[in-house]
Amino acid sequence: MSTVATPKPPSASEVTSTPAATGSDSPTAPAAQERSPLDWRIRFGALSLIWGFSFLFTKLGTDGYAPAYVSFGRMFFGAAVLAVAMAVKRQRLPRSPRTWAHLAVAAFLLNALPFTLFAYSELTIPSTLAGICNATTPLWGMVLSLVALSEDRPTRRRFAGLGLGFAGVLTVLGAWQGFSGQDPAGTVMALIASASYAVGWIYVRRTLSGTGDSHLSLSGAQLLLGTAQLALAAPVFSPLPASFPLLPLLAVVALGALGTGFAFLLQYGLVAEVGPTTATLTTYFIPVVATAAGVALLGEDLTWNTPVGALIVLAGAALTQSGSAGTARAARSRARRARADRQSAQS
Numbered sequence: 001m002s003t004v005a006t007p008k009p010p011s012a013s014e015v016t017s018t019p020a021a022t023g024s025d026s027p028t029a030p031a032a033q034e035r036s037p038l039d040w041r042i043r044f045g046a047l048s049l050i051w052g053f054s055f056l057f058t059k060l061g062t063d064g065y066a067p068a069y070v071s072f073g074r075m076f077f078g079a080a081v082l083a084v085a086m087a088v089k090r091q092r093l094p095r096s097p098r099t100w101a102h103l104a105v106a107a108f109l110l111n112a113l114p115f116t117l118f119a120y121s122e123l124t125i126p127s128t129l130a131g132i133c134n135a136t137t138p139l140w141g142m143v144l145s146l147v148a149l150s151e152d153r154p155t156r157r158r159f160a161g162l163g164l165g166f167a168g169v170l171t172v173l174g175a176w177q178g179f180s181g182q183d184p185a186g187t188v189m190a191l192i193a194s195a196s197y198a199v200g201w202i203y204v205r206r207t208l209s210g211t212g213d214s215h216l217s218l219s220g221a222q223l224l225l226g227t228a229q230l231a232l233a234a235p236v237f238s239p240l241p242a243s244f245p246l247l248p249l250l251a252v253v254a255l256g257a258l259g260t261g262f263a264f265l266l267q268y269g270l271v272a273e274v275g276p277t278t279a280t281l282t283t284y285f286i287p288v289v290a291t292a293a294g295v296a297l298l299g300e301d302l303t304w305n306t307p308v309g310a311l312i313v314l315a316g317a318a319l320t321q322s323g324s325a326g327t328a329r330a331a332r333s334r335a336r337r338a339r340a341d342r343q344s345a346q347s
Contacts, residue, residue, distance in 0.1 A: 040273050047266045048282045052289020054259035055127040055134070056297060057251040058119055064248025066238030067119030072230040073252035074115055074260055079223035081261025086220050093221045094213045100225070102207040103218065107226035109200030114193035116230070121193070124186035126300040131290025132172050132310045133190035135283060138317040139165040140198035161319025168312030174305050219264060280321075284314050 061070040086093075094100060122130050142162055169191075173182055208218065270279040287310050294300040 040270060043266050043270055047263055048285035049289055050258050050263045052286045053293050054255055055131045055290040056293045057255040059122045059127040060251035061248050062119055062122055064245035065241055068116055068234035068237040070119045070252055071115040072234045074256040075223060075227040075230055077253050077256025078260025079227045081257050082220040082223055086216055091214055091217050094217055099211050103222045104225045106200055106204050107222045109196050109203060111226035112229045114196045117189045117193035121186040121189040124183035126294055128291040128294035128300050130190045131287045134194050135287045135313050137194045137197045138320050140195040142320040144198050144202055158320045161316045165313050165316025168309045168316055171305050171309030171312055
């Protein structure tokens with residue numbers, strides 16, 4: 001789930017869920033980074049599990065708290081994790097008012113809005129369906145990038161992926177039999193949340209590239225702003241909680257501290273080590289984990305069209321990103337050649 005902004009975000013066609021977000025998709029980090037003692041494959045698997053379980057945590061959280069407060073708790077505990085990370089690394093928040101203004105918009109599009117919509121949607125739809133809807137973010141990203149980003153050229157393969165992906169959505173919903181009893185309002189909210197991630201990443205790309213602030217600094221500020229937004233909005237939508245049931249509270253803490261704060265730190269390290277293209281492959285594992293967790297731990301029903309439709313969605317999403325991955329590799333290759341030419345000229 002996409003969750004946080006980055007100084008140099010990927011193209012919209014490379015967006016993941018986050019999220020934040022799932023939330024949540026991928027930062028572009030500096031080349032020189034300290035490697036983690038854990039193999040990147042272990043961290044990749046952990047990130048996929050954490051984000052996949054976020055839908056289960058959301059469902060458990062809404063059993064005890066109003067959706068707006070589940071989202072607020074998620075933002076609060078996620079921001080707390082990043083605040084600790086910033087303190088340890090001695091990084092400061094951005095200083096430019098213009099940057100803060102853009103981050104406020106990013107916080108709404110990438111965090112406050114989608115987190116809240118997913119929480120409301122899971123009042124009426126299974127967590128498995130919410131996780132699959134989250135996987136449509138790359139599809140929305142392609143649609144929007146064709147309008148907003150002139151450098152993202154459409155290809156036949158990407159158009160085919162778009163059509164295949166939305167055919168998968170219809171399969172998941174059982175469109176041929178009256179949408180298989182799924183709640184239309186909840187499903188629409190989950191799909192809007194996924195589209196919000198794509199809109200947010202395009203906005204971030206246009207407004208927050210090259211600010212000079214670190215990735216961690218921007219992301220910490222964004223989560224702080226999202227927390228403030230929900231602190232103001234939650235009491236408007238729902239009364240303050242009268243009690244604090246333990247299991248839903250623990251689910252909200254896990255959703256924020258693990259699914260938002262710690263997951264971001266994992267993703268940042270992955271991108272720094274293996275690059276955004278590999279790191280964003282978590283998109284294809286999140287709905288698998290979300291479905292398995294929902295069926296095994298929540299006892300949610302699973303009909304044949306749900307896994308089949310999910311596979312079709314993921315295949316479509318992969319096709320929409322296939323061209324952009326090649327473009328990114330070509331751009332990196334050109335950049336390396338340019339650096340080599342400059343070094344040769346200087347020597």
